[in-house]
Amino acid sequence: MLKEKISELKILIVEDNALERKTISAFLKMSGYFNFEEASNKREALEKIYLYKPDVVLMDISLDEAQAGLEVAELIHNDENIDTALIYITAHSRQEVFDRAKITNPYGYIIKPFTRESLAISVEMAFNRKMLEFRLKESAQIFKTSVETMLDCFGIYSAVRDANGAIVDFTIEYVNASACAGNKMSREEQVGKKLCEILPSHRINGLFEEYCRVVDEKKPLIKNDFVVTDEKKPYAQRIFDIRAVNLKDGFAAAWRDVGERKKAEEALIRSEEKYRDIVENLSEGFWFVDNNLKTIFVNKKMNEILGYGVDELCGRRIADHIYEEQLEIFHKNVESLKAGVKNQFSLLLNHKKGHQVYVKATLSEFTDNFGRVKGIFAFFNHNTSVVNIAEEMESRDEYSEFISSRKLLVGNSKFVNDLYTILPSIAESDCNVLIEGPSGAGKSLIGRTIHQASERKDAPFVVVNCGALPDALIESELFGYVKGAFTDAKKDKPGKFSIASGGTILLDEIGELPLHLQVKTLHVIEDKMFEPLGSNVSQKVDVRIIAATNKNLLQLIEQKKFREDLYYRLKIVNIKVPALKDRKEDILLLAKHFIKKLNQKYGKNINCISDTLIKFLLSYNFPGNVRELYNIFEHAFVFSNSSIIDIEQLSEDYLEIYKKNVTPNRDGMVTNLPGKGFAGELPDRTINGIGPLIDKARDNKEYSELLKALELFNNNRNKTADYLKISRMALWRRMKKYGLLEML
Template identity: 40%
Template sequence: MNPQKNGAQVTEQEASVYRTILDSVPMGIFAVDTAWRITFFNREAEKITGFTETGALGCRCYEIFRTDLCHTGCYLRQALETGKNIVKARNRILTKSNREVPVSITAAVLLDKTGNVLGGVESFLDDTARVALEKRIEESYVLGDIVGKDEKMARLFDILPVLAESGASILILGETGTGKDIFARTIHNMSPHKAGPFIKVNCAALPDNLLESELFGYKKGAFTDAKQDKPGRFQLAEGGTIFLDEIGDLSQNLQAKLLQVLDEKEFYPLGSRHAVKVDVRVVASTNKNLPKMVRDGTFREDLYFRLKVIEVELPPLRERSSDIPLLIDHFVAELGASLGKEICGVSLDAMKILLNYHYPGNVRELKHIVEHAVILCQGDNIPKGALPGSLFVPETNSVLSSMFSPDSPSAWTDPLLAKERAAILEALTTCGWNRKLTAKALRINRTTLWRKMKKHGLASSTEG
């Protein structure tokens, strides 16, 4: 690259000064001509790539950097074709030793004094540290298939490995759609039983007589259609975990038989006089109020206490609203990949609607909403129009109902308090749940904001 000054060739001394300056910059810089041959390669570029300037000059840039985008989405090519600079784009290059390095790049067109294109110039920074930090942060929000950064979720993340390791029976409580089955599977995957099977049984899906044979199996001739022995789910779960979903729907008869398995580690298949010994970890879940059922006499007290050796309660999504953007990003990436779509994220209009919805179906409903939007999305960003129409119905997405929380004393009781809550929520959403910025926007101090957030049930994990 030959620097020019006022249209004339610069002196060797001036060129040396320019070179010294560019070699002192703590970022890689290279330039190409219109044939994509490298005409300049500074010292930091040598350091990051492992190629010397002598080895790089004259080579085509894609021969040196070898990124996945070189032939399909080159940022430098985009800059040359559009005439617009590309700023802080992300990519990955291969070094001379074939080590992959994440980089942050800026690309621009090189023009002469009359506006003719001479080629392009690109600067790039080694982004390894930032990518590693982002990965650590992301991993701290993910445990198995569970995603969350709310303080309630963080507490669960802290204790879950200990609970899984214990081998004790676990009772998972939570509303429909909060992810009880995912928690059960994560407990299994982190437990000493992880090499064994994970068997799920929905206790509400079958009538009592069929559920009994499903759980405990039967011997040939136990009933008319019993043509051969059939092992039950407990036998199939030997050495692993059995997950009894919707345990609150179990009949009193089956409750007694389940208690026997928990106490004695054995059971009798239908039509058998011989007990079958089992080594099985039992995890159960329900969305029902088991203590009330015990008081009403519809659920055995001894079974309840046997199941709840360890009790875990999953918060509804409305109580962990700061997790909604994180979950949206997770589902967009997951569902986009499964559908073969490259979707970067969600538009601001769509995100505002998603943040203001109350999610009676919790995380499961959010996932279905995102799946609907991903299917309809035709670009790289999900627009407002790709969201389900039900989100725009006033009755289901009004200011009052959108963030209804039964734990909030102001909800549905005082219209003025409800308006205050809605105003605070809107400011929090606009400011990305940053308390410092929100307090400034509302013209109140941070202590007052925090007190009002607690009063209105909005004091989940927030920044600043």
């Protein structure tokens, strides 16, 4: 391998005169060359050439014998394994000596006597020439390999001319492997032969004349769908795409048989005609795009969903009609599709009139007969109830607030959609709101959504949990205090009502508020005034009150624990939030929303949920509601090391619930128990049908090792898991498998 830097060259000095060898060595050192060897005769020269493998050889022609240097040069010139640049050093001036030296293709001559500069220049020029040859050889090899391995047929041809200079045929100089396969002839059967002699169809089909124009007029040839007919088999037509360019008195051509592609295209046209009516009458929107996501076809339903006329969408990019903030979701699903994963996902599309349309989207690849992807089919299932909401609100001023608030609450249940229908009216009214529902159902989030959609959205939103504060502190937290109100009151402190002034205060768990503070809260509602603790001076406050509770306030009124007048002053608008078990449609949308949030929190890229987990989520009753669902996924994220969340990543309690509701069948597979719904509470620690499996496992090696490890570390699971080199969760499953959880 030739050195990249000239100073690193390996140089061999072949000179029989010791004094001249020393002179050459000194000149080389002065010129910055230090990596060199010396030889004084023919034998030494050959040994060091083969062992030292020099980049440059400075060769004395005569050596110890007449013209012995030439003999060494002729030997290495004829040896393909020797790659060196030869420079002759000689005092000879006879023409016959130079003629013999030329045959060895030297890189230069240095006539004795010479100077240091002439020696250095000769070595540098030899290096530059050698480097150029090396690069050209490398490029030629790359080109040859590329051409030889390309799928298209390729050939090089030289013109055969008559006495008048007219082209009568072409000699085949080179054909690649694909051309050999296409012509059904070996390279030996073609190279050196006349093109039209072995392929007479070139004259019949006019291709020979096309090639003549390429050579004589020096214009490239581009032919698509060129039909070639074999005179022996006129019924067997072949179709080619052909490209040809001029070379020196010849041409290079590349061609591809596109007959099968044409058949596939014709089949596609027939198929399109056959199925167009079916697609046009689908109840779903159908959108067909190419690999650049440009529209090829949309059906009538798709035009109807987006409000466009026939052919208005053709040629447009599908991405231009997707709500900007959801483009990332769409492109991620396109990438998942390329990886072989199909998903159904929610999407917002832009209607022609400017509002957004909610759809369920599914993508599928369209491939030709050869399995090559030619585009994407997109199916859009239109949710009419959501669209009606958007259309009704289209001309209203609060529509932009509606769209932004849609980001806060996630769901597609009747409750969520009905809530969004009335949300703008609630937001603009500035009245008090009472939100009732079980813990963890999202009451606080609904309160925040109302605030965000109201004119108070730029002012504070303050949340107070009335059940989290002791009676002694809740008054000072809500209404504040003045300096000296009690022993530790060193200075004035504003309460939550003061902080929320101009905005919204959410009184969470309002049913826990003591009766004497209910009176004070009623005074705030009626008079927009209150007195801080320790003060007789009333303060004005402009605040909207939203209250939330998980208790039955009417029962508390009957028990004299809640004021009836406060109840009705709060309940101007009453929102009853159903438990998550009563709005199953929201579960998977919430799951996707939580996955997105947790991916950002934990820096992971989880994008799938297993079918087993989906069935579990849709069957479970969620006593902890939305908060419990979030906790389930956060636990799964901690233990997941792949892009899919499966049932195995759930905590032990949920795995027990799952195991409680499945049973092994005869083949040892696990199936759902018919009629078994989840009760939403933790079961006892028994699993149906697992006993026989435990008995069968008693004698195996895994069970023995597990039992010994537990005994060794006195049932300490952390130490046992470390000893067995498994995770704590894997240890739990193994103990569960052999019934050791109940025993230990």
